[in-house]
Amino acid sequence: MAALPALTFDDPARGWLLVLVIVVWWLARPLRVRARILTAQVERWRAALMRLGRPRARPRPLRWILLALALGCAVFAATGPRLGARAGARRLVVALDRSPSMGATESDGTSAYAQALEAIRDLSGEVSTAVSLRVLTVGERLAVVDVGSPEEVERLPQVVDGEFGTTSTDAARRWTAVVDDLLQSAGAAAGDLAVLTLTDARGSAELPARGALRILGSTRPNRGIASATLTDSWPSSAMSLAVTLWAPTDTRLPDLVVAGGARFEEGAAAEASSSARFEEGRWHATYRLRRSVGGTFSVTLPRHDDDALAVDDHVEFAIPPPSLGRIGVLHPADGAPDRDVTLAATWLADQVGGEVVDSGRDPSLAVDAVLVDGGRLIDIPPRAIAFGATLPGEATADAVATRVIGWDRNHPLTRGLDLADLVLDAAVPMRSLPPEAKVLIEGERGPLLVAVESPARRALLFAFRPSASNLPLLSAFPQLLLRSVSFLAGPGPQPPPQTAGIGAGECDLRRQGPVADRALPPLSRPGESLAAIALASAAMLLALRLWV
Amino acid sequence: MSRLFDDEFRAVIRAVLERSRAMAIAREPGDRARHRQLGRAGTFAGHRAYAAGEDPRLVDWNAFARAGELFVKVFEAERRRALTLVLDASPSMLAGTPDRFFGARRLCALVGAAALARLDALTLHIGTDRFEFEGLSDFERLLTALDAAATTTQGAEEGLGLALKSGVSGRLVWLFDGSDLVEVQRAIRRLGRTANRTLAILAEIEEDHGSPASGFCEFRDPETGARERILVDDRLRDALREELARHARRLDTLFLQSGIPLVRQLVDRARDLSGWLSGGWLPCLR
Numbered sequence: 001m002a003a004l005p006a007l008t009f010d011d012p013a014r015g016w017l018l019v020l021v022i023v024v025w026w027l028a029r030p031l032r033v034r035a036r037i038l039t040a041q042v043e044r045w046r047a048a049l050m051r052l053g054r055p056r057a058r059p060r061p062l063r064w065i066l067l068a069l070a071l072g073c074a075v076f077a078a079t080g081p082r083l084g085a086r087a088g089a090r091r092l093v094v095a096l097d098r099s100p101s102m103g104a105t106e107s108d109g110t111s112a113y114a115q116a117l118e119a120i121r122d123l124s125g126e127v128s129t130a131v132s133l134r135v136l137t138v139g140e141r142l143a144v145v146d147v148g149s150p151e152e153v154e155r156l157p158q159v160v161d162g163e164f165g166t167t168s169t170d171a172a173r174r175w176t177a178v179v180d181d182l183l184q185s186a187g188a189a190a191g192d193l194a195v196l197t198l199t200d201a202r203g204s205a206e207l208p209a210r211g212a213l214r215i216l217g218s219t220r221p222n223r224g225i226a227s228a229t230l231t232d233s234w235p236s237s238a239m240s241l242a243v244t245l246w247a248p249t250d251t252r253l254p255d256l257v258v259a260g261g262a263r264f265e266e267g268a269a270a271e272a273s274s275s276a277r278f279e280e281g282r283w284h285a286t287y288r289l290r291r292s293v294g295g296t297f298s299v300t301l302p303r304h305d306d307d308a309l310a311v312d313d314h315v316e317f318a319i320p321p322p323s324l325g326r327i328g329v330l331h332p333a334d335g336a337p338d339r340d341v342t343l344a345a346t347w348l349a350d351q352v353g354g355e356v357v358d359s360g361r362d363p364s365l366a367v368d369a370v371l372v373d374g375g376r377l378i379d380i381p382p383r384a385i386a387f388g389a390t391l392p393g394e395a396t397a398d399a400v401a402t403r404v405i406g407w408d409r410n411h412p413l414t415r416g417l418d419l420a421d422l423v424l425d426a427a428v429p430m431r432s433l434p435p436e437a438k439v440l441i442e443g444e445r446g447p448l449l450v451a452v453e454s455p456a457r458r459a460l461l462f463a464f465r466p467s468a469s470n471l472p473l474l475s476a477f478p479q480l481l482l483r484s485v486s487f488l489a490g491p492g493p494q495p496p497p498q499t500a501g502i503g504a505g506e507c508d509l510r511r512q513g514p515v516a517d518r519a520l521p522p523l524s525r526p527g528e529s530l531a532a533i534a535l536a537s538a539a540m541l542l543a544l545r546l547w548v
Numbered sequence: 549m550s551r552l553f554d555d556e557f558r559a560v561i562r563a564v565l566e567r568s569r570a571m572a573i574a575r576e577p578g579d580r581a582r583h584r585q586l587g588r589a590g591t592f593a594g595h596r597a598y599a600a601g602e603d604p605r606l607v608d609w610n611a612f613a614r615a616g617e618l619f620v621k622v623f624e625a626e627r628r629r630a631l632t633l634v635l636d637a638s639p640s641m642l643a644g645t646p647d648r649f650f651g652a653r654r655l656c657a658l659v660g661a662a663a664l665a666r667l668d669a670l671t672l673h674i675g676t677d678r679f680e681f682e683g684l685s686d687f688e689r690l691l692t693a694l695d696a697a698a699t700t701t702q703g704a705e706e707g708l709g710l711a712l713k714s715g716v717s718g719r720l721v722w723l724f725d726g727s728d729l730v731e732v733q734r735a736i737r738r739l740g741r742t743a744n745r746t747l748a749i750l751a752e753i754e755e756d757h758g759s760p761a762s763g764f765c766e767f768r769d770p771e772t773g774a775r776e777r778i779l780v781d782d783r784l785r786d787a788l789r790e791e792l793a794r795h796a797r798r799l800d801t802l803f804l805q806s807g808i809p810l811v812r813q814l815v816d817r818a819r820d821l822s823g824w825l826s827g828g829w830l831p832c833l834r
Contacts (some may be wrong), residue, residue: 033777034763039755040643040727041788042769042776044795048787049778057777 008527010080017075021068028064030057062548070541077534085527089194091132092523094120094147095179095208097199098139100502104200104220104308104509112200112217119198119214121153130526138178179208194521202509213518220509223247223254224312225301226282227501230289235323235489236482237291237353245301246312246507248281254301256287261295261319264288282504291353294321312507315500323489324352324383328359328367332375340466341373341387344481351485369488374465380434382457383488388465391432399426399468402445413451413460413483414440417476424448424469430461437461451487458488550695552653564658565665565684595619596715599678622715630669630718633660634711636704636751637675637697640727640771644753644816651815652723652751653694658824659721659749660690667718673711675700703771704728705735712742720746721829726799727771736806746808749829750799753816758789 009015039045049056102113124133124147135156137143147153182195195211202220207213224246231240239262247254253276258264265288276285289297298316307313329345331337337360345356348371357365369383376390390396404422408414419441430447434454441449443463452459466472553561598607598618611619635656641649656672663670664684672679672690674697681690700707704724711720720742726732739746754760759780761767767776778784803810811829 030777031764031779033766035761036766036768037759037761038643038645038647038770039759039767040640040648040725040769040771041755041759041792042767042772042774044788044791045767045776045778047791048784051787051791052783054784057779059777 005084005527006086007530008082008085010082010526012079014078014080015075017078018072020075021071024067024071025064028067030059060548063545066541066545066548070538070545073534073538073541077531077538081530081534082527083530084525085130086522086525087191088522088524089192090130090524091134091193092123092127092520093182093193093195094123094133094135095182095195095197095199095211096120096135096137097197098137099200099506100311101202101309101506101509102200102217103311104202104217104222105310106217106220106308115216116198117153117156119216120147120156123196124149124153127523128525130524136178136182142178179211183208183210191521194523196520200509201515202511207515211518212520213515215515215517217509219511220308221249221306222309222312222507222509223250223301223304223307224309224507225299225315225501226312226504226507227499228299228315228317230297230317230319230498230500232291232319232495232497234291234320234495235485235492236351237322239289239291239319241287241289241299243283243285243287243299244501244504245283245285246281246504247283249306250283253283253285257300257302258287258289258298259300260297260316261293261321262289262291262297265290281508291319291322293325293353294319308509309507312502317498317500320495322353323485323492324348324368325354326357326365326367327352327354328357328365328370329373330359330363330370330375331373332360337373338387338465338467340472341371343472344385344466345371347478348481348485351482352489380452380457380459380461382459384457384459385462385484385488386459387462388428388468389461390428391430391461393432394429397429399428399464400445401425402427402443402448402463404448405442405444407441407449408439411438411440411451413480413487414449417479419474419476421474422469422471422476424464424471426468427463430463453487458490460484460487550691552650552695553657553691557654557657561658561661565661592621594622596622599714602680629667630671631659631663631667632671632673632711632716632718632720633663634673634708634720634722635697636722636724637699637707638702638704638725638771639699640704640725640769641699641751642770643725643727644755646816648725648751648753648815649699651753652725653697655749655751655813655815655824656723657691657694659829660694661687664690669717671717673707673714675702675707676710678711678714703731705731705738708735709738712738712740716742718745721749722746723749723751726750729795729798729802732799733802736802736808739806739808743806743808747829748803748808748810750810750812751815752812753814756796757792759785761785 046056096116098113102116103111105111120133120135127133133147135145135147137145145152145156147156179195179197182193185193195208197208197211197213198216199207199213200217201207201215202217226244226246228244229242231242233239243256245254253273255269268288272285272287276283278284295318296316297319298314301313303310303313327345327349329337329342331341337358342356348354348369349356354368357367359365359367359370369385370381372381372384372386372389374388376396377386377392379392380386388399402424404419404424407417407419409416422441427443427445427448429445430450433447433450434452436454437450437452439447439450441447446463448463450461450463452461464471471477595608595611596619598620602620606620608619608621611617633656635652637649641647641652644651660670660672660681661684664681664687668682670681670686670690672681672693674693677693677697679690679693681687702710708722708724720739722735724732724735736743761780762785764777764779767778768774800810813824813829815824
């Protein structure tokens with residue numbers, strides 16, 4: 001024998017309105033009879049009433065009963081009666097895996113993510129209005145989206161944070177925590193909350209131990225950049241790129257293509273290939289890079305037939321431009337610059353990834369730093385290294401013979417340098433030094449190297465030209481030049497190492513073992529509303545009451 | 549001592565009887581002697597059904613032997629002066645305060661007392677009960693019968709029919725309330741030839757002329773059980789008076805057309821017994 005459909009109420013508390021029936025009954029009571037009289041003239045009383053056109057005060061219990069029934073029907077409608085309702089969870093949370101592996105191309109051209117959206121679309125059409133459907137996307141960060149209709153599901157990719165597949169977090173690690181937290185909530189304990197996890201269960205993902213589960217996608221081959229870490233030595237142009245490539249089927253380190261603001265050092269690819277190591281399907285290698293122009297720097301693993309996931313084939317970094325992008329060489333107009341100065345400029349440009357221009361020929365060219373070879377300075381440039389130039393305000397004087405008597409061993413520029421063998425023929429006097437000037441090398445006749453360091457300018461002022469000394473021959477010279485790069489660039493922030501990639505766990509599109517779907521618990525079903533029928537019944541009873 | 553016939557009423561009755569003796573009502577010579585010789589003998593007129601309480605000597609045993617039922621011989625009472633008093637005992641007689649039946653029984657006692665004092669015999673019909681009285685010595689028995697009388701479920705016409713069926717001696721006096729014109733009309737039709745020696749006494753009470761009721765009252769007809777809840781005001785009371793007058797006119801018309809004299813006697817004023825004697829019912833005692 002089939003069970004009768006259950007009758008439930010959306011708002012049973014409104015049943016208290018039935019008290020109105022008593023109130024209406026009390027208000028509908030007839031007047032209190034003052035006297036009860038036995039008489040043989042009832043017909044004459046009726047005739048008198050007719051004569052005056054007054055209605056007879058006939059008690060009409062049927063009218064009262066119909067009114068009470070109509071009121072009862074209205075109260076019944078107000079309580080929201082439903083027939084055939086089913087108890088169950090009234091909130092359904094779909095935990096949607098937005099990890100990059102969900103975007104892997106399946107054999108039919110779709111992706112697990114597309115299948116998940118299709119499943120959510122189906123759910124939004126299937127669940128009753130009594131069930132609130134929310135999508136909890138678990139990606140780089142959590143996002144909650146209310147989904148009330150299939151149209152809202154279509155907008156889901158736009159609503160959730162960012163474009164799918166750009167996340168670099170291994171979101172699979174969060175599944176257990178997120179879903180367990182949900183299922184330990186009070187709503188889930190009361191059976192009011194159901195959680196459905198949609199995931200591809202690929203790689204090393206830990207799947208939620210409880211709640212409904214639907215596995216999407218299939219095992220697919222893949223190769224990609226699991227992670228890439230860029231270490232920048234700015235203001236130097238040297239950079240280091242440590243990569244982990246997921247390529248379990250490759251017998252040698254796959255080739256990478258770099259583009260943008262940096263380039264491989266000469267022989268860096270061969271060097272990396274020779275030193276690469278292979279562990280558990282991953283290739284680990286380190287490349288030397290040189291900054292060229294800065295800006296966006298990309299590393300790409302060329303596509304391959306066994307590559308289901310495109311998102312892990314390309315990583316990008318933003319790198320700062322060269323600290324001294326253009327270095328000018330200023331020399332007297334009557335001759336060529338000192339060869340050593342030119343070599344120093346070239347060497348500096350190579351260190352910072354910049355270029356050398358001849359400011360003597362074209363003074364209008366904007367430069368980031370200038371190397372001055374002799375002559376007279378009208379003003380100290382903002383970034384400059386001057387060799388044997390007469391300082392502003394200094395009287396013109398011939399260079400005089402001198403010798404080194406000591407140097408600052410604590411200053412970052414000269415710390416640890418051995419200048420004891422520095423010999424020079426002559427040096428220009430540097431008496432008109434700015435107040436912020438600091439003497440680094442002291443000579444017999446005055447300062448031989450001064451560092452000017454202020455917010456407006458950073459300059460190294462040599463009192464002698466390289467050709468008038470043995471400085472270019474000393475081992476301290478390149479070190480001094482290298483340190484001058486950091487000095488001229490100023491105390492800028494050191495870029496931290498940058499890491500990109502989706503992680504090896506996401507690149508691995510295999511499944512660790514068989515996993516089975518878990519069905520959804522019963523969801524609440526409101527049943528057919530009886531409110532309209534009850535209201536119609538109330539109206540009919542009132543109409544009947546008019547007729548009775 | 550019954551409430552109906554208390555000492556005060558009995559005193560009034562006695563006074564009324566004293567006065568009635570003094571009233572000059574002509575009698576034919578030899579009436580007394582003939583009265584004595586009349587009795588059970590006389591010209592045989594037929595049979596009637598035996599009524600409970602009657603003298604068994606009246607039973608015609610020969611008829612019983614033939615038919616198996618009890619019959620009483622009826623003799624033509626030549627020149628015998630008798631009165632048959634029929635009191636309507638329908639439930640509608642309970643209307644009024646005190647009820648109409650109360651005053652009607654008192655009127656019956658008055659008429660009966662006068663009849664016993666002046667006539668040879670009195671037959672009283674109340675509902676299904678029938679009583680016979682002769683002479684003033686039966687006066688107490690008359691009062692006892694009236695005191696014990698109660699209304700029945702029968703209507704006025706039905707009660708009158710029963711009386712007619714059991715035979716009417718002398719004149720017929722019918723006391724009724726006249727509340728139902730249709731029933732009165734049927735009763736008049738049933739009287740037939742008896743109508744020419746019938747006097748109808750309408751036992752009136754105050755409510756037959758108007759009602760002092762006011763406010764929201766419930767009126768109930770004790771005979772039909774009909775109820776009516778009415779908010780009574782002055783206009784409605786005026787309309788009721790007009791309806792009552794109209795009803796009275798229709799009743800008068802009915803009796804006028806039938807030739808039966810109708811006497812209206814207000815019976816709910818127990819103290820005004822002298823007024824009762826001056827009513828139009830006295831001719832029935834001649």
